[in-house]
Amino acid sequence: MFQGFRDSNSSMFQVSEFILMGFPGIYSWQHWLSLPLALIYPLALSANILILIIIKQEAALHQPMYHFLGILAVVDMGMATNIMPKILAILWFNAKAISLPECFLHMYVIHFFMFMESGLFVCMAIDRYVAICRPLHYPSIITDSFVVKATVFMALRNSLSTIPVPVLAAQRHYCSKNQIEHCLCSTLGVTSLSCDDRRINSVYQLSLAWTLMGSDLGLIIVSYALILHSVLRLNSAEAASKALSTCTSHLILILFFYTILVVLSITHSASKTVPLIPVLLNVLENIIPPALNPMVYAFKNTELRQSLYKVLQLDFKNN
Template structure:
């Protein structure tokens, strides 16, 4: 029996690090994808920072809906920063090695931020429900205290809720391969390398996903059913259209976020071997929402566009003039 086979069959052997190979099947030219990935990351950080700055500076935007949007911006930047620096380091500097603690920490952070985003989307749905179905009681129900409690609850809920995922992954016995056919440490991608039974990891991830994001989505659907029922009872078509238009940006975010999660989950659970499409979808799901969310709100929310204009015109003496950048004028119309 060869020495390598003895090591592979030894239950006492444990790998000390993982190697992130990148996108399976296109290792030789995957570095060309670093440009669009880097642009998406810069867009995510820049756009979310712009929205946060605008909300902080414009008193007209200091309302519950925009507080939740600001929280969503922070979560999106956290999610993008959790994965993109390492992915770009792999593409640019061939920095494929990642230690086990770093890998399990990344698993935790990814699941935590995704769960937080789902929770914030639920909070935003509740905000729209109260604003449309109980407008006279809105200011007494959706208070700053409620916003703070809801945000902290979502942070602690997901912070504690996802702990079993990396803990179970760390308890697996990695006695043979340490090359992960992925750009990041995903739970199923890492545990695929385990020498022992990985079914507890798959079951745990599925159960937590249904309990966490599944319950969030169910409550969001209920809230929009109640919103639709309330809107259909309005006598004015114009008022009904205005009420629904305030929800349009939020509905776009919800549709993309949960659809992408379902697609990524199905492709990962269906694959026994890592292939390009599921891995690429997993990466894009973690970077496109942070880049897309602020664009959707910026283009579809009149008050936010007005806040951008105020900030760009804030100091006429310093002449950070919008006429210098005519493309900005088009976006803010």
Template sequence: KVKLTSLAYDCSMFSRIPGIHSWQHWLSLPLTLLYLSAIGTDVLILIIICQDPSLKQPMYLFLGILSVVDMGLATTIMPKILAIFWFDAKVISLPECLAQIYAIHCFVGMESGICLCMAFDRYVAICYPLHYSSIITNSLIFKATLFMVLRNDFCVISVPVLAAQWNYCSRNEIDHCLCSNLGVTSLACDDRRPNSICQLILAWVGMGSELGLIILSYTLILRSVLSLNSAEAVSKALNTYSSHLILTLFFYTVTVVISVTHLAETKATLIPVLLNVMHNITPPSLNPIVYALRTRELRRSFQKVLCRSLQEK
């Protein structure tokens, strides 16, 4: 048995996806496209929001914050995954592994928090339109963002700290292409239940409560929309918010599936591992399309910025 701190020097932790060595280079192509799409569209959204004064509204400010979180989440895992596929760079030091665990948990928590903020923003806009400007202010956005950052920074730190306390056996290989908390602690010789219980509590208290509030917000929005007399307005609203809700449910459903798979302590297989990867790269790729490109004002602003750039050239 050895302490985790000594493993940073004596040996390294390997990260791999089991069972796909013969076609892993082909798998890297769609992952690369998803990553480039996520980074490119999120950067484009930030540029448009910064350059168009008409988009200095709470909804678009939340969207800009979501874009930053999406880029952070995707960049936390994708460079290492692509290095594994392209250069067979499977070795990662344990401090780097713990840092990746911390970053993934932080960004996933902030993603969940931003989804809640955006759902609340739409709830106030639809159900209390006359009070919207007095409720959703720049001060509220700043406080909500600061709260999410501080909450995740302080709560999530317990996850890698607990992982660093265990005694680890001679095996130093995890069946994953990224450092997940429960995947790393599965190598420990000690009782891992405290770590699993800690992560489960953090997930349900944080993301579980946020999911409940998001569902409540969309339920109230749906009730308000269905009370409209215009069938066209109802159809338009349902078309917009159904896509938001589907993407949100995908994010939380995959989180639950991954957690249950890890807690079952079964040997990692291809499907759970790929779900873990797709859970961290799919939302950053789809969020700009669902939240932004389907918004008429943002599309118009994109056309303005594009025309202005062409005229300057």
């Protein structure tokens, strides 16, 4: 239902709320998607909480590498929790209405956590670069203080650079339609409803993505190129294999994270003909990494896996 009010500063009629329609093209049976999503969400939360418990309890994991992993777990939980309650409310209770301030806040948090995840991958790549390429300097460079400073820098960078996204969206006039063909307050979905010029929104959105994500991905590529160059110079095949094994889990997560982003960017151009695909990818980008990240690290990282077995065995004995 269209709801709105007359803007006192103009003759335009301003909507008072948006309606998140859900997944385009499958409205009649989209509630069935709640089944896998309702399973993935608690799985993501429990897996990341378990990672935090293990890192806290095991003294052997009190290292910068695992501190970054713990921060990533917190970001993943925030990313999933920001979107899943609203999506499940839409699918289960048809609670599609969302106020404009709530929608703009939702938009801000989505961008913040997405850029935060990207920034943490950069920090973890730098950690692996120093550990493998400059092992003698690792204890003096990658310290607890470095972890704190890097995390604070990324948080400030992402929070400040993301502020214009909802601010610019809030300055648009929404006067004709209020139904968003999405289950999230995506920037493109919201601003496409505006009745005035939205080019500045698109330009800033594109510039922000290229500046932050592009620079992050560039630093990651450079870090791993230097790591590969250093590993290939090792005389021992065993040492080279051990060095690369410490990066395997990180590389898997990076490839998955940025691959979805690239595919999402490409499919936006086809959103008019197949609107479901970018919406579904947008949701998966926010829920799959939080569920996947702790599992990949638990299976691919020997120290973390051994600590997991140790903690679980202690719990079983206590029970």
